Amino acid sequence: MFSIFSGESSFRFGKYVKLAVISSLVVGFDQITKFLISNKLPLHHSITVIPGFFSITHILNPGGAFGFMANQSSSIRSVFFLVISSLAVCLIFYFYKNTPKTHPWLASGFALVFGGAIGNLIDRFRFGSVVDFLDVYMGSYHWPAFNIADSAISIGIAIFLFHLLFRKMPE
Numbered sequence: 001m002f003s004i005f006s007g008e009s010s011f012r013f014g015k016y017v018k019l020a021v022i023s024s025l026v027v028g029f030d031q032i033t034k035f036l037i038s039n040k041l042p043l044h045h046s047i048t049v050i051p052g053f054f055s056i057t058h059i060l061n062p063g064g065a066f067g068f069m070a071n072q073s074s075s076i077r078s079v080f081f082l083v084i085s086s087l088a089v090c091l092i093f094y095f096y097k098n099t100p101k102t103h104p105w106l107a108s109g110f111a112l113v114f115g116g117a118i119g120n121l122i123d124r125f126r127f128g129s130v131v132d133f134l135d136v137y138m139g140s141y142h143w144p145a146f147n148i149a150d151s152a153i154s155i156g157i158a159i160f161l162f163h164l165l166f167r168k169m170p171e
Helices: 007-040 074-097 104-127 149-166
Strands: 046-050 053-062 130-138
Touching: 007 046, 007 074, 007 130, 053 074, 074 104, 074 130, 104 130, 130 149
Parallel strands: none
Antiparallel strands: 046 053, 053 130
């Protein structure tokens, strides 16, 4: 089959298609779920899914992961998180771009982190905080609420850590 793309340029094109597909799916699913939660469930209300373990709870997180900087003034938080999130997106794109084709799982992990970072960055631009709604707990012990973007970031980082720990890095 004839292709206008060949060799390395074909790989690069396909590599960026993979980034676009994975990150777009993450951003799309993240934003759709946040939209539904924001429009169907009042703030701080919950729907129990698995009693004693899991609920859907509408929360706005003005801070970072685990509420980091949540008690700072909104202007400091906004500038800090918009700058850090934007830098993180650029850094993850750089890592993705430089991931060799011999490491497709690592590239997928970076694409998940990229999509998750974009999803949460959209919230920060729109609302000044992030919509969280996945609430895992045991009795009165709650894991901090999170969302689809956070899940994608966590999975992507787990893939990256697995790669660092169990795979020989290219020379």
